[in-house]
Amino acid sequence: MKRWFLFLIIAVLLSAACTRASRELETAADVEVQLMVEPAPPVVGEAVLVITITDETGAPLEDAKLDIKGDMAHAGMKPVLATAERGEGGVYRVPFEWTMAGDWFVTIRGALPDGRTFSRRFDVSVGGEMDMNMDGS
Amino acid sequence: MTTRSATAPSFDLLHAAIIGRVLRWRWGRLLFQIPLLFLALLIIYDGLTGPQLAPENMATVSAWIHYRGLVMLALLLVGNLFCMGCPFTLPRTLARRISGRGRRWPRALRNKWLAIALLFLIFFLYEWLDLWASPWLTAWVAIAYFAAAFALEALFAESPFCKYLCPLGSFNFVASTISPFQITVRSRDACRICESKDCIRGGENALGCGLELYAPQVRSNFDCTFCLDCARACPHDNVALAARPPLRELMRDAWPHRWDVAFLALVWVAASLSNAFGMVPPVYALEASLLTWLPFLNKALVLLLIFAVLNLAAPAALGLAASWLSRSLVRSSEPLRRVFARYAPAFVPLGFGVWFAHYGFHFATGALTIVPALQNFLIDHGIFLLGDRPNWALGPILPYSWLLPLQMAFTLIGLLATLLVLGERNRQIVSSSSRHSILALLPWAALAIALAFAAIYLFTLPMEMRGTMSMGH
Structure with missing residues (x-):
């Protein structure tokens, strides 16, 4: 009975691992994404993410729909979320807020009008004095 | 029967x-x-x-x-x-x-x-x-x-x-x-x-x-x-x-009078502060200073040094100093081990208050983040029972403005309980030996108050989380 139970657990874990389809960072190879932050270097408080999106020839992609998620390294920290829908000349200026000093991971997921999707993650080190508002209010 | x-x-x-x-x-x-x-x-x-x-x-x-x-x-x-x-x-x-x-x-x-x-x-x-x-x-x-x-x-x-x-x-x-x-x-x-x-x-x-x-x-x-x-x-x-x-167990002196047991209690209390210290700006400044002063050390050795001092050397030194002072103030010849083992366990409530304040902070600010993490997990496996998109907006269960007052309250309640236990342990020994007096209590009470205010100071500092940029996401 115990052996069967153990076997069942191992079988479930293995089959789950084989079928897992993590949606992490699906990437369209022909889309270039660059991130700059204002102010630079970034400090705690309000900021602007300047995201430049081009194709493989360097031509701007203006009509991407972007979902932006800023995570801190620590588990349990509510992320900062933002969206953008149009970027003049492929440059999307997105209001953002660094709620705490430290290491951030900014994940940009995008969808183009032709159905292609892409995502990139950037490391950002945020310093400075803190006026933290975890409520997001 | x-x-x-x-x-x-x-x-x-x-x-x-x-x-x-x-x-x-x-x-x-x-x-x-x-x-x-x-x-x-x-x-x-x-x-x-x-x-x-x-x-x-x-x-x-x-x-x-x-x-x-x-x-x-x-x-x-x-x-x-x-x-x-x-x-x-x-x-x-x-x-x-x-x-x-x-x-x-x-x-x-x-x-x-x-x-x-x-x-x-x-x-x-x-x-x-x-x-x-x-x-x-x-x-x-x-x-x-x-x-x-x-x-x-x-x-x-x-x-x-x-x-x-x-x-x-x-x-x-x-x-x-x-x-x-x-x-x-x-x-x-x-x-x-x-x-x-x-x-x-x-x-x-x-x-x-x-x-x-x-x-x-x-x-x-x-x-x-x-x-x-x-x-x-x-x-x-x-x-x-x-x-x-x-508090009955701590007041009744129920622990064996052993160096290792008493030291474990003080290490546990010290770790409650150092664990919080690891998440505030001064620790990064200290790391940077040590790397400058001791260029032959790498980050791991610097952290080892910092936390060996905070978690081992400091409780040992402070505990022994308080024991020695406590004994000297009442001119007792009691073994240092007995004094150490009598008072060290009294710090558990203070340590508990600090741990509770620290871990409670993370729980209060992030308890609901388990929901999108679970949604993410299920979606990864093609299960859409909890929706087809994780709700990343979920997070805290208490308003942020409540947290610092609560952290201070837990720490002060812990301090108060520690002082009560110290007083009771001292009263028991005073009543059984004419050589003891309230003076024996003073170094320990001063240490408890200092630790509590150090913890409160740490909680007032902005939190900062660093050291993860090389994770290779």
């Missing part, structure tokens, strides 16, 4: 209406262990195969936010419930079959020095490897726990992993000394005439106490895993999980 005596507890959880039956049931512990086993397997599975961003992974969210927050709450409200449901001891029956009777744990190691070393090690690894930010490493910590518990159980007769090694257990043992429930017996007379002593030797129904605690002699939660094997093994149904005033 058990004869009830005047010592019978006023409230015994093992004889409460429904929960008592469940707890005493042969498979009662398994009921707690199975859910935690699945959680541990989930931590391993998601940690190894899931997203490596800590806030998105069940391993890091459940281990570093929920486990730590809920374990403190359980210790405060009931007792050592995590050890009761510990999944790492589940392979113990299999391990015992392999080992037969096994060997005895070496006499030289039957103390808390290894436990102190491992507690220090896990706190150091936590800071050095940023365990809180790595699902993969968090999974390997769980795997290491299973492996170590199994191996130790297979090699030795008693449960040395729980009693002498496990860092989680050591943490819980110290903290549970303020918990409101403790193992005791309903009638001492029944134990006096009992010949089988199944509670410790084991019987037909259950193993005896793996940690070799004899129920009628238990005066402390220290070393007790709340496994309730003693209660299930007792043929007289005489073991109780009795309610008690939370």
